[in-house]
Structures are given as C-alpha cells and as structure tokens.
Amino acid sequence: MNKGLAKILAETEKVSVHGGHSGQFCQHAQDDLENIVKAYVDQGFAWVGITEHIPPLSDEMRYPDEAEANLSADFLQQRFSQYFELGRELQKKYADKIELLLAFEIETYSGAGDYVNSLINQFQPDYLVGSLHHVNGIGIDYSRDFYQQALTKAGNIKQLYCDYFDSQYQMMKEFKPAVVAHFDLIRAFDPGYLSTLAEPDIIEKVERNLDYIADNKLIMDFNLRGFDKGLEQYPSLSILKKAITKGIAIVPGDDSHGVKSVGRNYDQGLTVLANLGVSLQWQKPALISY
Ligand SMILES: [Zn+2]
Ligand SMILES: [Zn+2]
Numbered sequence: 001m002n003k004g005l006a007k008i009l010a011e012t013e014k015v016s017v018h019g020g021h022s023g024q025f026c027q028h029a030q031d032d033l034e035n036i037v038k039a040y041v042d043q044g045f046a047w048v049g050i051t052e053h054i055p056p057l058s059d060e061m062r063y064p065d066e067a068e069a070n071l072s073a074d075f076l077q078q079r080f081s082q083y084f085e086l087g088r089e090l091q092k093k094y095a096d097k098i099e100l101l102l103a104f105e106i107e108t109y110s111g112a113g114d115y116v117n118s119l120i121n122q123f124q125p126d127y128l129v130g131s132l133h134h135v136n137g138i139g140i141d142y143s144r145d146f147y148q149q150a151l152t153k154a155g156n157i158k159q160l161y162c163d164y165f166d167s168q169y170q171m172m173k174e175f176k177p178a179v180v181a182h183f184d185l186i187r188a189f190d191p192g193y194l195s196t197l198a199e200p201d202i203i204e205k206v207e208r209n210l211d212y213i214a215d216n217k218l219i220m221d222f223n224l225r226g227f228d229k230g231l232e233q234y235p236s237l238s239i240l241k242k243a244i245t246k247g248i249a250i251v252p253g254d255d256s257h258g259v260k261s262v263g264r265n266y267d268q269g270l271t272v273l274a275n276l277g278v279s280l281q282w283q284k285p286a287l288i289s290y
Pocket of ligand 1: 021026028053257
C-alpha cells in the first residue's frame with residue numbers, strides 16, 4: 001500500500017452500517033453480542049449499526065440451520081425481544097466509547113410486509129437494513145443447493161435476477177430502509193455473474209433500483225463480506241460505479257457474524273473506494289422517528 005493511501009485510511013473514521021450479528025441471537029453467527037461490541041471498540045470504530053436478522057415469520061421460513069436445531073419460530077421471536085433489550089443496554093453501557101445504533105435486517109418474502117411492520121411498531125428500531133435473502137420464497141445465499149432450487153423455480157438465471165431486483169424494488173418502496181444491504185446478493189452462487197449483470201434487462205432494473213436509492217437518499221451498504229471468498233464486495237464494481245455516478249452515499253458494512261469478522265476486509269474495501277474517488281465522509285443512517 002502506498003503512503004498516501006495508508007494515511008487516508010488511517011485518518012478515515014471507522015464505521016459499519018451493517019454488523020453485529022451474534023451467536024447469542026443468530027444460529028449462523030458466533031460469540032456474545034457484548035464481546036462483538038467490545039471488538040468494535042477495540043478496533044476504534046466511531047459508530048456501528050447493530051443489525052440482527054429479524055426472526056422468521058413462521059416455522060416454514062426458518063433458515064435451515066434453525067430448523068435443524070429444532071428452534072421454533074416462536075422461540076426465535078422470543079429471543080429477538082431479548083436481542084432488543086440487550087442492545088438497548090449495550091448502547092447505554094458503551095455510550096462513552098462508541099455510538100451504537102440498534103437496528104434490524106428485514107427479510108423479503110411473501111407475508112413478510114405486515115410482519116416487519118409489526119416488528120417495527122413493537123421494537124422501534126433506530127433504522128432498518130433492507131435485505132433479500134429469498135427469491136420466490138427460497139433462500140439464495142444459504143448454500144449452492146438452495147440457490148439451485150431458486151434458479152429452477154425462476155426458470156433461468158436472467159429471470160432469477162429480474163425477480164430479485166423487482167422484489168428489492170418493492171421492498172424499498174414499502175419500507176424505505178435507511179440502508180440497502182448487499183445490493184446484488186443474488187450473484188452469490190453465480191460464477192458467470194459478470195455477464196449476467198451485463199444483460200440489458202437486468203441493467204434496466206439495477207438502474208431503476210439505484211435511482212430509487214439516490215432519490216430517497218438511502219445508503220448503499222458497501223458490504224465487505226463479498227471479499228471473503230476472494231471475490232469483490234457487494235455491490236460488484238459495475239454497479240458500484242453506477243451508484244457513484246448517481247451520487248449515492250456508499251458506506252462500509254462489515255456484516256460481522258462474530259468477533260473474528262468485526263472489521264473484516266476493511267482496508268481492502270476502503271482501498272477500492274479511495275481509488276474510485278468515493279467520499280470517505282460517511283453518511284449516517286437516517287433514524288426513524290416515532
Ligand atoms: Zn446472517
Ligand atoms: Zn444479509
């Protein structure tokens with residue numbers, strides 16, 4: 001890394017709009033939430049959004065690992081209350097060390113809309129992270145096998161992407177989430193994603209969704225998890241460049257799922273942004289007023 005870049009990285013505030021999944025409240029994460037918060041403090045983060053997944057609406061919509069562990073939707077919903085209680089406590093306890101925002105990551109599937117609204121009313125999160133982990137009711141980032149099922153249901157890869165981006169658009173219109181997470185997660189198990197994303201029909205939908213984000217001043221999660229498998233961040237470069245042209249606020253999200261993934265790939269991600277000339281003065285998520 002050259003000296004100029006190292007200086008820029010050292011002087012940039014460390015933040016995450018999307019992180020803090022913990023083993024305490026999420027089956028596919030590790031460690032207690034408080035230890036994750038401490039890791040953010042140790043790494044000198046200025047502010048972090050703690051953004052646990054919402055619990056499933058019903059047993060049918062559980063993640064496979066939750067079903068395997070025989071955790072009912074009822075139980076997971078109860079546990080989510082505890083997440084919120086503890087989150088509010090930690091916000092106060094660490095207020096002099098770090099600014100914690102308490103949010104949650106919503107799901108997008110049939111029936112989720114009313115359910116998410118009821119969770120918002122019940123818990124009054126500071127903001128929402130708008131996500132899709134399902135297309136046509138089937139998980140897309142859980143495993144290659146599930147991805148294949150979603151692909152089969154959609155008919156072909158182009159249709160799968162179109163369904164994903166249409167569903168994302170509906171989700172954004174319904175909830176205006178302050179942060180739109182891992183914008184092109186649909187490419188998770190598509191080795192040919194570069195050419196898929198270059199399809200004119202898909203570009204049109206991507207443009208439409210980006211325009212919505214820009215017009216409503218939502219934040220694009222610059223999701224650092226994408227680097228994990230030697231790949232690039234979400235959103236991938238072609239989309240990122242479009243977002244920059246449209247003036248969209250791009251802010252890092254480490255999508256941490258345990259102490260070890262706090263601040264993951266941070267310098268790598270910032271290097272990409274710095275080289276593209278993106279502002280490293282981060283926009284903070286707009287808080288929901290109640
Ligand atoms: Zn997760
Ligand atoms: Zn997610």
